[in-house]
Each structure stands twice: as structure tokens, then as C-alpha cells.
Amino acid sequence: MPETLTKAQTPAKEGLRERNRRQTLQRIADVGMELFLANGFDATTLDEVAAAAGISRRTFFYYFKGKDEILLAHVASYDDALRASIRDHASAGAPIDVVRAALLDMSARFQTPRTIAISRLIRESEVLSSRRPRNDLHREQVIYDMLCELWPGKDRRDRLRLVAMASSGAMRIAVDAWLEQGGKRQLTKFVQDAFANLKAAI
Structure with missing residues (x-):
């Protein structure tokens, strides 16, 4: 985060x-x-x-309306960083490769002990925990919107939506595994594995 x-x-x-x-x-x-x-x-x-x-x-x-909103501010900053990273990696290739490169870049920047501590704080918050499914959908929407910006043709939107859904799910799996292991292995490795499994599955 x-x-x-x-x-x-x-x-x-x-x-x-x-x-x-x-x-x-x-x-x-x-x-x-x-x-x-x-x-x-x-x-x-x-x-x-x-x-x-x-x-x-x-x-x-x-x-702020309360303490939880301080945590929400950090979640919001992740969305902005994701948008910028996707733009920065627009030349990485196909849509799924662009998202993969963007998420790997972000993971390399955020895989610190402090990030683990912040992620745990957010997950331990009752309010934010209840919002997690909504946050996952929001991340998917951010990815989808950015892909539509890079590939504006309406005929591609269904495929771009699928890429956004799959990529968001892969990132969630990677982050969950990383946190479960306490950050002992680099987050980028989990992201690489998740996208390798995704590509193998399709």
C-alpha cells in the first residue's frame, strides 16, 4: 500500500x-x-x-470524519499511484503486460516493513475490512479505466474488463501471500508468480 x-x-x-x-x-x-x-x-x-x-x-x-478516514487517505493514494504507473508502462505491450509491469513497479517501491505494518493496520480496521470487496472492485475499475484510456476503441472494452478483473485478482492473491509470510520474500516475486499462473490458466 x-x-x-x-x-x-x-x-x-x-x-x-x-x-x-x-x-x-x-x-x-x-x-x-x-x-x-x-x-x-x-x-x-x-x-x-x-x-x-x-x-x-x-x-x-x-x-476527516474519523480515524478510519486517515487510513482511507492512504488507500486513495494507492489508486493515484496505480494510474500513474499504468501510464508510465503504456509501451510494455498487450494490456495484461502493461498492468503486470505497472504492478511490478509499484510492488518494488512499496515492499518495505513499513508498508507491511500499514497494510496490517488497514486490514485490522473493522471499517476498512468491511470495505475490502468494494476496494477490490474499485481497484479493478481503476485498472479498467486506465486501459480504456490507452485503448479507447469500444470494441475492446469487454476484453479490457476481463484483463482488469484478472489482474486485480492476481494482485490480491500476491499481496495476501506476501502478508501471510510476513514480507520474508519480496512482493515482486509473488506478483510475478501470480501473473505467471494467470497466463498459464488462460
């Missing part, structure tokens, strides 16, 4: 108010995540997050 909100979320042009708001949101998200990792999600209070970020409790609720 991504560790901070990405530059892809930053508008090309923004005013002072927008920039200050984005920077404050980023600071709250970063401070909150550090406290969660250090003290545990349940043990960390909203007041502690607000105090560490140098804001009031009221200001916290202007940016």
Missing part, C-alpha cells in the same frame, strides 16, 4: 488556500499514521492525532 498521499493528487495549478488545505491534510494523515504504527490504531485517540498535527479537534473534523 502507498505510504503517503501522492503528487498525482496535486492539481497542476492551485491557489494558496488549496495548497494550505492539501498540506494540512497531508500532515494530519502522516502524523496519524505514525501514531497508529507506534501505539496501535485503537489506542490512538483523535485528540492525540490533532495535538501531534498542531490543530484543534474541530479542525481535525474539517478534514
Whole structure:
């Protein structure tokens, strides 16, 4: 999972108010995540997050509805990183090869002990755990939208949807296996294996 909100979320042009708001949101998200990792999600209070970020409790609720939304902000940053990575690997070949290359690149950047800890925090959150099927569908939609951007022909959409579904499933299998083994083996290896099995199956 991504560790901070990405530059892809930053508008090309923004005013002072927008920039200050984005920077404050980023600071709250970063401070909150550090406290969660250090003290545990349940043990960390909203007041502690607000105090560490140098804001009031009221200001916290202007940016986030609750602690879970800090975790959701990190999930959202993963989507932005995925979009950028697919664009960066548009020349990798067929649609499934483009997605594979993009996910391998992301996996190489995010396979750190800190990422494992953040992923576990997210999975231990009741709210986010209940959203997991929805998050998987959302990732599939992100992949599909990006493939449609690269291959805009309407006659290819059913095939691109299948690629998005299969690729998202392969990534879920890879991440699950990686977390089960505590990150002892590189995430990229699990992604490579998952896509090799996918190609063998079809």
C-alpha cells in the first residue's frame, strides 16, 4: 500500500488556500499514521492525532470524519499511484503486460516493513475490512479505466474488463501471500508468480 498521499493528487495549478488545505491534510494523515504504527490504531485517540498535527479537534473534523478516514487517505493514494504507473508502462505491450509491469513497479517501491505494518493496520480496521470487496472492485475499475484510456476503441472494452478483473485478482492473491509470510520474500516475486499462473490458466 502507498505510504503517503501522492503528487498525482496535486492539481497542476492551485491557489494558496488549496495548497494550505492539501498540506494540512497531508500532515494530519502522516502524523496519524505514525501514531497508529507506534501505539496501535485503537489506542490512538483523535485528540492525540490533532495535538501531534498542531490543530484543534474541530479542525481535525474539517478534514476527516474519523480515524478510519486517515487510513482511507492512504488507500486513495494507492489508486493515484496505480494510474500513474499504468501510464508510465503504456509501451510494455498487450494490456495484461502493461498492468503486470505497472504492478511490478509499484510492488518494488512499496515492499518495505513499513508498508507491511500499514497494510496490517488497514486490514485490522473493522471499517476498512468491511470495505475490502468494494476496494477490490474499485481497484479493478481503476485498472479498467486506465486501459480504456490507452485503448479507447469500444470494441475492446469487454476484453479490457476481463484483463482488469484478472489482474486485480492476481494482485490480491500476491499481496495476501506476501502478508501471510510476513514480507520474508519480496512482493515482486509473488506478483510475478501470480501473473505467471494467470497466463498459464488462460
